[in-house]
Amino acid sequence: MMNTQTQPMIDSRLILLHPNDNILICARHLTARTEVMIDGKLTVLKRDIDIGHKIARSAIQLGEKIIKYGVPIGSASADIQAGDHVHTHNLVSDYIPAHDRRRPSQPALRVFPHDTD
Secondary structure, three states: OOOOOOOOOOOOOEEOOOOOOOEEEEOOOEOOOOEEEEOOEEEEOOOOEOOOOEEEOOOEOOOOEEEEOOEEEEEEOOOEOOOOEEOOOOEEOOOOHHHHOOOOOOOOOOOOOOOOO
């Protein structure tokens, strides 16, 4: 039996760990201005991205969950465009306070949904 699901067209230098992920993993060091294919769209990287680091698969809004392995690993602390580097400068862990590596005098940004009451 053939698989009738279409696989997303993703550059071979990027790894999609789970189909629900909104980030991709760099399989090798990529330099700024490198063109990569993400879900069938050509994207130009704005900065160098090291092997093992994350890039946004699609636009991610401030406060939106960052999904890796199909589960949330944190929240966006800024708006992130497709192809942008996702790291401690725009991602805050929802689970491990020290993950963002700020000094104790620099409190981590925590994003919470608005109260509707």
